[in-house]
Amino acid sequence: MARMKFLCDAERCIECNACVTACKNENEVPWGVNRRRVITLNDGEPSEKSVSVACMHCTDAPCAAVCPVDCFYTTTDGIVLHDKDLCIGCGYCFYACPFGAPQFPEQAAFGGRGKMDKCTFCAGGPLPDNSDAEYEKYGSNRIAQGKLPACAEMCATKALLAGDGDLVSDIYLKRVMKRSGRPDTWGWQKAYGAGV
Amino acid sequence: MMQRRTAMAAVLLGVAAAMLGGCYQSPTPAMHEPGVYKGKADPLRAKLESDQLQAKLDARFQRAAQDR
Numbered sequence: 001m002a003r004m005k006f007l008c009d010a011e012r013c014i015e016c017n018a019c020v021t022a023c024k025n026e027n028e029v030p031w032g033v034n035r036r037r038v039i040t041l042n043d044g045e046p047s048e049k050s051v052s053v054a055c056m057h058c059t060d061a062p063c064a065a066v067c068p069v070d071c072f073y074t075t076t077d078g079i080v081l082h083d084k085d086l087c088i089g090c091g092y093c094f095y096a097c098p099f100g101a102p103q104f105p106e107q108a109a110f111g112g113r114g115k116m117d118k119c120t121f122c123a124g125g126p127l128p129d130n131s132d133a134e135y136e137k138y139g140s141n142r143i144a145q146g147k148l149p150a151c152a153e154m155c156a157t158k159a160l161l162a163g164d165g166d167l168v169s170d171i172y173l174k175r176v177m178k179r180s181g182r183p184d185t186w187g188w189q190k191a192y193g194a195g196v
Numbered sequence: 197m198m199q200r201r202t203a204m205a206a207v208l209l210g211v212a213a214a215m216l217g218g219c220y221q222s223p224t225p226a227m228h229e230p231g232v233y234k235g236k237a238d239p240l241r242a243k244l245e246s247d248q249l250q251a252k253l254d255a256r257f258q259r260a261a262q263d264r
């Protein structure tokens with residue numbers, strides 16, 4: 001069974017923010033909520049790198065582990081989704097997520113945040129596929145239509161890849177080999193640092 | 197007069213019964229299973245089981261992710 005994953009090739013990302021715009025446009029995300037953001041490291045320096053970040057659909061999702069109402073579920077393809085009817089807007093998932101993916105649309109009195117919203121891998125939510133109700137609550141369901149997330153399909157430099165993890169890693173590996181360098185995305189040094 | 201009293205008594209009895217019924221607590225507690233999804237079923241989950249949709253997605257990925 002496939003395991004759907006995002007991967008952003010930092011060597012290719014040009015910080016154009018087209019993925020952010022595509023996501024907002026495709027899903028009509030409310031004002032103030034960004035399901036996807038482009039983060040730039042060492043801005044203005046020669047070592048500047050940008051990566052597009054959203055929900056990474058973790059295999060063992062920490063958001064799901066801390067949810068007090070158990071509103072998260074994972075599809076057979078590894079896409080982490082949630083039921084907004086159950087969400088109580090407690091914000092635990094926001095604190096648990098290492099990518100800052102969960103977003104809250106409101107800032108009301110007494111800490112009211114509204115229902116959590118996050119990237120759905122363009123797979124909608126627990127409502128009839130491509131229904132108006134699903135679109136209003138969760139956004140577009142491109143996966144049910146046989147399409148991949150809009151952000152990745154829109155990426156002009158093909159920096160953002162979204163699909164079966166095996167295919168994504170194949171393409172990335174080929175790119176790295178072509179660049180005749182070592183991938184900086186993973187490896188011992190990245191995980192544990194030099195000298196370990 | 198007698199009929200009115202009887203009706204009043206019946207209404208009072210009904211209210212008392214309803215109030216008592218509202219205080220009823222089931223002796224079997226609702227067990228909460230932590231970590232088990234409690235929401236509605238997603239029809240997409242069944243669709244993703246099919247190899248056809250997966251093949252479609254993979255073909256789309258190969259088309260979309262390759263350099264032009």
